[in-house]
Amino acid sequence: MPSNPSIETKTNIRKKQKNASKRRETIAGFLFVTPMLIGVSVIVLFPIVATFILAFADWKFVQSIDNLKWVGFQNFQGLWEDEKFIKSVINNAVFMLTVPTTMIISLVLAILIDKYTYFKSYFKVAFFMPYISSVVAIAVVWQVLFHPSQGPINQVLMSFGIENPPTWISDPNFALLSVMIIHIWISIGFNLIVYIAGLQSIPKELYEAADMDGANAWHKFSNITFPVISPTSFFLLITGIIATFKVFDLIAVLTQGGPLNSTTMLVWHLYDMAFLNLEIGYASAIAVVLFLIVFTITILQWISQKKWVNY
Amino acid sequence: MKFNLKKMLTTFILFFCSIAFLLPFVWMLSTSMKIEADVFKFPIEWIPSRWNFVSNYQEVWFGDHPFYLYYWNSIKVAVITTLLSVVVSALAAYGFSKVKFRASAWLFLIVLATYMVPPQASLVPQFILYRYIGLFDSHLGLILLGSFSVLGTFMLRQFFMGIHNDFIDAAKIDGAGHWRIFWKISLPIVKPAVATYAILRFIWTWNDYQNPLIFLRTDALYTIQLAMQKFTTINGSFYTLIMAAAVSAILPLLIVFILGQKHVIDGIALGGVKG
Structure with a gap:
């Protein structure tokens, strides 16, 4: 064989x-x-x-590693008694309001720019400028614009007859709002570009059919535009919320968490604890909380994407 | 005709909205050319009545804290980070999309999972690590921090996957190895995506404040963002100088952005719609 x-x-x-x-x-x-x-x-x-x-250790940067002590959950217990931490969590939650606000403004602008204007690319570039500009430089400019007595913003308000305009970033009641306004101003460009792209992907036939049925502008928006771009909105909502947990430059340059902790946020508190107070263990506990929050949001996104969003 | 009129009207209104939106920039630019006494004049002088352009910018660029030095630092860090990041991301993106090997899916999942980690959550150990291995307070350390981008890998992978496999198989039959297919065939096809990512990475690195703040200490190594912050602290109430510095910090980016605006805007739009 x-x-x-x-x-x-x-x-x-x-x-x-x-x-x-x-x-x-x-x-x-x-x-x-x-x-x-x-x-x-x-x-x-x-x-x-x-x-x-x-996160389970008590240690300072300046000490040698031999001084590291394991303290179990003590750091996490400390968080609940730490007023500044609680305030940071609350501020982070309040700061999330910037996300829907930015989205609504951007959507209105996007619809106007996409359908009802000439020179589309000019508008895209103009509204996108704050997003690509250095946050440090922007923060410094706004700091001067918000100057309590002489700043242009308050001068304008006073010329309109408002006698005691808020002192913005030096007033504990207005500081967070001021930072939020700047954050919205920065984020509009990104949201706008994404929304315009979303709008351009809607087939024209849908609107033509609606026209034939005699639908008005509001009907077209609520029955066609809004449902079709819901995945875009969902994407912007999630990335926007995650982005609020990373806001650092604005706080570091403008307010350093003050006045009276009115603008402290998780990331700022973490930085403050780690690099100004050198509390490694405690700062790591804050980092774990931060991680878990962002992680949870991401997982929720994965789960709910299929359920809520109208493709 | 009626429709056109409507369109012109909205264009007109929106144009004024956009000007109002950009007023902080206009104010910054105009203040940077004024003399100090005119900064808070009201009504606002949008066009300076007394010019002090040369002296303000001279002080920023060649004064006690010369911006040309920090500019050089920033350019160095941003350019090298961008190059390195593009190379590493493109290699990984090709490996994860066009080379069929076991463990590929798992390894990609690991890389993708790190994207969920907020950068600040790993700052403290990064800092300790850098102190320990001697990368703290060096440009190299800063560059390495920005060179391993999951986003870049993910983005370029999407584009590599769009290349038809027949292309690659044909090249293989001709005896080309993966390296040549990557370098001579695949990379040229995804060039626009590489350009988009490179511009975005450059902008992000140029604007980064947090990493230089934590990982640099020596004044001579400062990037433009740190210099900007230091300059503001030192010059406290010299608003014309501060605005001249702010203009200087923003300008190069604006140029990069306007030159590559199509790439940037398309890239953002694409990433956004695809999610």
Whole structure:
């Protein structure tokens, strides 16, 4: 039986070739993704694991590692008695109001720009400018605009007959609102661009059909525009909320959490505890809370995306 | 005709809205060219009556805290971060989309999962790590922090996946290895996406304040954002100088943005709609 072995060797060779090419693919694959994997592991994965561990420790930067003490849940218990932490959580929650506000303004602008204006690209660029500008520079400009006695904003208000305009960022009752106004001003550009793209993806036939049925503008908006762009709205809502948890530059430059903790937020409190008070363990506990909140929102997004959104 | 009139009217109204929206920028620009005594004059002088342009900008750029030095630092950090980040992201994006290997899906999931981590949640251990391995207070450390972007990988992967596999198989039959397919075939096809990502990464790095604030200490290494903040603290009430500094901090970005506006706006729109 001379033929059989030769067939066997042929399939063997083919198998070997296949294995070899498979191995080559695997090696190539790993070579391509290795730089990213190493970077992500060292800069994100390892630190986030370390954050969870350090949250159970009592340690200061300046001390040697021998002084590190394990304290169990003490840091987390401390959070509930920490007025500044509670205030930060409340402020973060209030700050979320900027998201729907920005979305409504952006949607109105987007509809107007998309359908009822000439020079579309001018408008896109104009409203997008704050978003790409340096937050530090913007914060400094607004700080002067909000100047209590001489700032242009209050001068204008006074010229309209308002005798005691708010002192904005130096007034505990208005400081958070001031920061929120600036945040909205910055975020409109991003929301606007995404909304315009969403509007342009709506098939024209839908509106033509509605026209034939004699639908008015409001009907067209509530029955066509709004449902069709709901995935866009949902995306903007989630990314917007997550973005409010990352607001740092504005607070750091404008208010440093003050006056009277009226603008402290989780990220600011974390920075304050870690890098100004050097409380590593306590700051890590705040970081864990921050992580869990953002993580939960992301998971909720994944679950609810399919259910709520009208594709 | 009636419709056109309506359209012109809204354009007109919206144009005024956009001017009002941009007034902070106009005020910044005009103040940066005034003399100090005219800053808070009311009604506001949008066009300075007394010009002090040269002296203000000279003080910012070549004064005690020379902006040209911080500019150089920022350009260095932003350009190298952008290049490195584009290379690392493009390599990973190709690996995760066009090379079929086991563990690919798992590894990609790990990379994607790190996107859920808010950057501030890992700051403290990053800081300790940097102190320990000597990357603290160095440009290299700052550059590395911005060079491993999950977003970039994800974005470019979407585009690589759009390349038809027949292309790649044909090249393979011709004897090309993955490296050549990546470099000679795939990368040129996704060039517009690479450009979009590169511009966005440049803008983000240029504007980054938090990382330089935490990971730099030496004044001579400061980026423009840190310099801006320091300049404001030192010059407290010299508002013309502060505004000249703010204009200087914003201007290069505006130029990058206006040159690449189509790329930026399309990129944002695309990412947004796809979610």
